[in-house]
Each structure stands twice: as C-alpha cells, then as structure tokens.
Amino acid sequence: xxxxxxxxxxxxxxxxxxxxxxxxxxxxxxxxxxxxxxxxxxxxxxxxxxxxxxxxxxxxxxxxxxxxxxxxxxxxxxxxxxxxxxxxxxxxxxxxxxxxxxxxxxxxxxxxxxxxxxxxxxxxxxxxxxxxxxxxxxxxxxxxxxxxxxxxxxxxxxxxxxxxxxxxxxxxxxxxxxxxxxxxxxxxxxxxxxxxxxxxxxxxxxxxxxxxxxxxxxxxxxxxxxxxxxxxxxxxxxxxxxxxxxxxxxxxxxxxxxxxxxxxxxxxxxxxxxxxxxxxxxxxxxxxxxxxxxxxxxxxxxxxxxxxxxxxxxxxxxxxxxxxxxxxxxxxxxxxxxxxxxxxxxxxxxxxxxxxxxxxxxxxxxxxxxxxxxxxxxxxxxxxxxxxxxxxxxxxxxxxxxxxxxxxxxxxxxxxxxxxxxxxxxxxxxxxxxxxxxxxxxxxxxxxxxxxxxxxxxxx
Numbered sequence: 001x002x003x004x005x006x007x008x009x010x011x012x013x014x015x016x017x018x019x020x021x022x023x024x025x026x027x028x029x030x031x032x033x034x035x036x037x038x039x040x041x042x043x044x045x046x047x048x049x050x051x052x053x054x055x056x057x058x059x060x061x062x063x064x065x066x067x068x069x070x071x072x073x074x075x076x077x078x079x080x081x082x083x084x085x086x087x088x089x090x091x092x093x094x095x096x097x098x099x100x101x102x103x104x105x106x107x108x109x110x111x112x113x114x115x116x117x118x119x120x121x122x123x124x125x126x127x128x129x130x131x132x133x134x135x136x137x138x139x140x141x142x143x144x145x146x147x148x149x150x151x152x153x154x155x156x157x158x159x160x161x162x163x164x165x166x167x168x169x170x171x172x173x174x175x176x177x178x179x180x181x182x183x184x185x186x187x188x189x190x191x192x193x194x195x196x197x198x199x200x201x202x203x204x205x206x207x208x209x210x211x212x213x214x215x216x217x218x219x220x221x222x223x224x225x226x227x228x229x230x231x232x233x234x235x236x237x238x239x240x241x242x243x244x245x246x247x248x249x250x251x252x253x254x255x256x257x258x259x260x261x262x263x264x265x266x267x268x269x270x271x272x273x274x275x276x277x278x279x280x281x282x283x284x285x286x287x288x289x290x291x292x293x294x295x296x297x298x299x300x301x302x303x304x305x306x307x308x309x310x311x312x313x314x315x316x317x318x319x320x321x322x323x324x325x326x327x328x329x330x331x332x333x334x335x336x337x338x339x340x341x342x343x344x345x346x347x348x349x350x351x352x353x354x355x356x357x358x359x360x361x362x363x364x365x366x367x368x369x370x371x372x373x374x375x376x377x378x379x380x381x382x383x384x385x386x387x388x389x390x391x392x393x394x395x396x397x398x399x400x401x402x403x404x405x406x407x408x409x410x411x412x413x414x415x416x417x418x419x420x421x422x423x424x425x426x427x428x429x430x431x432x433x434x435x436x437x438x439x440x441x442x443x444x445x446x447x448x449x450x451x452x453x454x455x456x457x458x459x460x
Contacts, residue, residue: 019044019056033157034169048075051436053420061415062444064432065422069231069379070289072267073335073344074435080295083334087327096123096323103324106332110291110302113272113336115281120303122316123324127262127288128156130299131225133318134284135160137301138223138256140317141310145178146221148212150185152233153226155260164225167233168398183212185226187236189372189383190391198239206245218253223284228274231263232424235381237374243280250283256307257282262299263379266290267339267434270349270377277376283307290434292335298328348434352377355438356430359445369394369455380430382448384410387460393426394458406458413451419444421451 022044032040046056051074054060066072073080087102094100107121122137124130135147149155151166162169163176170176184192186205193204213221228243230236250257259282264274268290271277275285284307288299322328339345352375360380364370371385384394384407394406407423414421414428422429430448432441 019046022056050074050076051433051440059418061418061420062432062440062447063420064414064430064444064448065420066378066431066433067294068289069263069268069422069429069431070294072290072434073293073338074433077293077295077335077338077435079338080292080331080334083330084295084327087330091326094326096319096321100324100326100329102326102329102333106324106329106336109333109336110287110300114285114302115273115275117281117306118285118302118304120305120308122301122303122318123329124288124299124301124320125297125322125325125328126156126299127260127286128158128161128299129320130262130286130288130301131155131161131164131258131260132158134225134258134286134301135164135223136318137284137303137307137310137316138258140314141256141307142222142254144220144222146181146216147179148181148183148209148216148221148224150226150230151182152185152187152230152236153260154232155225155227156262179222181212181216183209185230185236186238186242187234188239189374202239202242202245205239205242206249209246210249213249213253213255218255221253221255223256223258224250225258225260227260227264228278228280229264229269229376229379231379234383234424234427235375235379235429237376238278240278243275243278247280247282256284258284258286260286262286262288263290267345267348268377268379268431270345270352272345274376292328292331293433295331295335296325296328297322298325298332342435344434348377351434351436351438351441352380355441356380356445359442360430363445363449363452366449367452367456368459369452375430378430378432378434378436381427382430382452384426384428384455386458392460394455395426397425399425406455409458410451410455413454414447417447417450419447419451421448 044056046054052060110121111119149164153166155161155164160177162173163180166182186201188198188201191201195201195204259275261273265287283304285302292298360373364373369384371383371391373382386392386394395404411421411423
C-alpha cells in the first residue's frame with residue numbers, strides 16, 4: 001500500500017466511524033479536563049457550520065456558547081479553512097527562530113488593531129501561556145515580584161495562571177506561584193462594597209484597590225492583571241471610569257497594567273478589544289480564542305513599546321517550540337482580514353445593542369428566576385436566582401451534585417430544544433459567534449425563554 005493509499009484509508013475510517021465507536025473510544029482512551037472521568041458522557045459531534053453544530057443523530061444545536069466562547073468567526077469559515085490548507089501545502093511548520101510571512105503578517109495585523117503604542121507580539125499556543133509570559137515580562141521590566149489579580153477571574157490552568165485565577169478552580173493547585181495577591185473587582189449586583197449603584201461601585205472598588213496596594217506595598221507590585229470584562233465568572237461589565245482608575249493607579253506606582261482579553265477580545269464585546277470601549281491603553285494585552293476562533297491553537301502577548309524596550313539588549317528568558325506556528329498564524333491572518341472585510345466587529349456591536357440586549361431584558365421581565373441580565377456585543381450573562389428580592393442564587397456558589405440540580409435541569413431544557421448553553425454556577429451566558437445573524441439570535445433567545453420556565457420552577 002502506498003503512503004497516499006494509507007492516508008486515504010485512515011481518512012475513510014474517520015469519515016465512516018459510528019457514534020457508538022466514537023463514544024467507546026472516547027470513554028476508553030480520552031482523559032477529559034475538569035471532570036470526574038466516570039461521571040461524564042460527552043456528546044459526539046459530527047459536523048458544524050456557522051452558528052450551529054450537529055450530533056450523529058442529525059440533531060442541530062444553536063451554539064450559544066461558541067464552544068468555549070472562542071468561535072467568534074463561526075464554525076467552518078471558508079476563508080480561514082482555505083488559508084490553513086494553503087499554508088499546509090506551502091510551509092506547514094518552522095521553528096520560531098526563523099522569520100516567516102504568516103507570523104510577520106499576523107503580528108502586523110494584531111498590532112494594527114491594538115491601542116496605540118502596543119506594537120510587538122509574542123506568540124504562544126493559548127491564553128494561559130500568554131498570561132504566564134506577560135507576568136514574566138512585567139516582573140523583569142519592573143524588578144518587582146508581586147502580582148495583583150481579582151477574585152471572580154479565570155486566567156488559565158498552567159502553574160502561574162491558575163494561581164492568578166480567582167475562582168475555585170485554583171484551590172486544588174494551591175500553594176501556587178509566590179507573590180500573587182487577590183482583590184475584589186466591581187460587581188454592582190453583588191457588591192462587596194455595599195454599593196447602591198455603578199458610580200458608588202466604581203469609587204469603592206478603586207478605593208479598595210488603592211488600600212490593597214497600600215498594605216501590600218505598591219513598590220513591591222510588578223503588575224495588576226484583570227479581565228476588562230470578566231468572562232466565565234459572570235460577564236461583569238465594569239462601571240464607567242473603573243479601568244481608567246486602574247490605569248491611573250498603575251501609572252502612579254510604576255506598575256504594569258495587564259489586561260486579559262483572551263475571552264473578551266476580537267469582537268466578543270463589539271470592539272477589537274474590550275478596553276477600546278473605555279479608551280484605556282494597558283501595557284500588555286494577552287489574547288487567544290477569538291483571534292482565529294481556535295481553528296488552530298494560538299495566543300499571545302501584545303507588548304507596549306516601553307516594556308519591549310526592556311528586552312532590546314537583554315534577552316527575554318522565555319520561548320515555545322510552536323510560538324507563532326505557521327498554520328496558526330495563517331488562520332489568524334485570514335480571520336482578521338475577514339473581520340475587516342465582513343464588518344464583523346460592527347455586526348457584533350449592533351447585534352448586542354439592538355437584538356440580544358433588548359430581548360434579554362424582555363425575557364427578564366417574565367421570568368422570576370432572572371435576577372439580572374448584563375453584557376456587551378455577543379457577550380451576555382443571565383444571572384438566575386431563587387428570589388429576586390433577596391437575590392439568593394438559584395444554586396449555591398461552586399455547587400456540585402444535588403445542590404446544582406436546578407442549573408442541571410435548566411441546561412438540559414436548553415439542549416432538549418436544540419440550544420447549547422454555557423452555564424457556570426448560577427448563570428447562563430449568551431455568547432453565540434460574532435457572525436450570528438439577527439434571526440439566529442432571535443431563534444436562540446426564544447429557546448432560552450422557553451427553557452427558563454424550568455428554572456422558574458425552583459423559585460420561591
């Protein structure tokens with residue numbers, strides 16, 4: 001058998017694999033993340049296109065999760081697929097010590113849409129590695145060791161990034177990287193500062209951060225890292241003035257300001273980067289997910305000129321075998337060009353302002369289980385409660401097993417109707433691809449409206 005015949009046989013075998021065989025092999029050999037292996041039964045997916053994916057029985061699901069809130073450009077975008085195929089035929093891999101056209105052009109396009117003064121890109125394989133390297137850059141740039149990160153945050157699952165993370169996924173990995181201090185960010189609906197409105201929340205959250213710097217010793221702090229719009233932990237849109245206030249504190253104390261735009265960037269909030277909405281320029285931006293919708297693993301750090309200058313004559317002590325992989329960078333080039341050519345950023349902004357936001361507010365009026373809706377672009381959260389007056393969550397914080405049953409039932413109601421949700425704790429997120437049409441969004445919101453009747457059954 002020739003090599004070509006062998007490849008054809010392998011491809012035919014995969015194309016002809018049954019759902020039962022996929023399930024059997026998965027359960028026999030695949031070790032899944034964040035899961036008790038004996039308690040899961042992953043749904044085999046046969047194909048995907050645009051805003052939808054299909055199982056092996058032919059059932060179609062509207063993807064209101066964008067998988068892991070990363071398929072910003074939609075499933076199977078033909079221009080991105082073509083770019084990957086073309087690159088694979090021309091130069092499939094090259095070490096990061098060489099220059100190549102795909103990597104150079106991807107870096108140019110990314111820096112072109114970043115805030116002014118951020119002109120260099122260090123490529124990684126994903127967001128966690130991006131955050132690891134951003135922290136390393138900040139520490140070397142400042143000569144300091146402490147890093148401040150928020151509670152209700154997620155920054156990745158590598159050793160340093162999981163320490164930065166402020167939710168319970170951090171706990172099993174403790175003790176972690178030394179020097180990380182957590183603080184409370186703004187969250188008006190469940191204010192840690194007993195605020196009554198966004199203005200109070202902004203002022204009090206900034207005062208809390210200033211106090212944290214005081215007692216930790218601002219002169220020991222290398223960086224403050226935060227998600228400009230908190231992702232998995234609630235789509236927490238900061239009050240106006242908060243990010244600018246953090247920027248001022250960093251400037252006052254010589255601290256590097258890092259924004260983790262892994263989830264919020266590349267159209268998700270209706271902007272190239274979420275910070276653009278507030279006109280704030282950080283020192284470092286970490287990215288991944290939406291830059292190429294995860295078609296090939298890719299992430300990176302966009303670096304300010306001031307931080308980059310630290311390493312003009314001093315080597316940066318970090319690197320990855322697959323940094324700026326040609327296939328990944330070619331997919332990013334095609335994706336970024338599609339964002340420009342197809343007006344995807346503007347579409348996402350309009351979809352949120354004119355379709356998703358208004359419809360969610362209508363839905364909230366009808367369902368006693370909805371405590372609050374909030375979001376931007378195609379990045380929204382519906383916070384579910386047992387009692388609107390007391391704001392008691394529908395399920396307890398970090399609930400598992402029987403305690404999580406109301407959310408489990410709600411998610412099942414969504415899937416039964418052909419809507420694939422993204423749920424976390426007592427929230428469901430509305431995060432379809434940025435390319436989702438207005439009609440598709442309305443279809444999904446109607447299904448969500450129906451599924452919320454299940455959540456209503458658990459209200460008091």
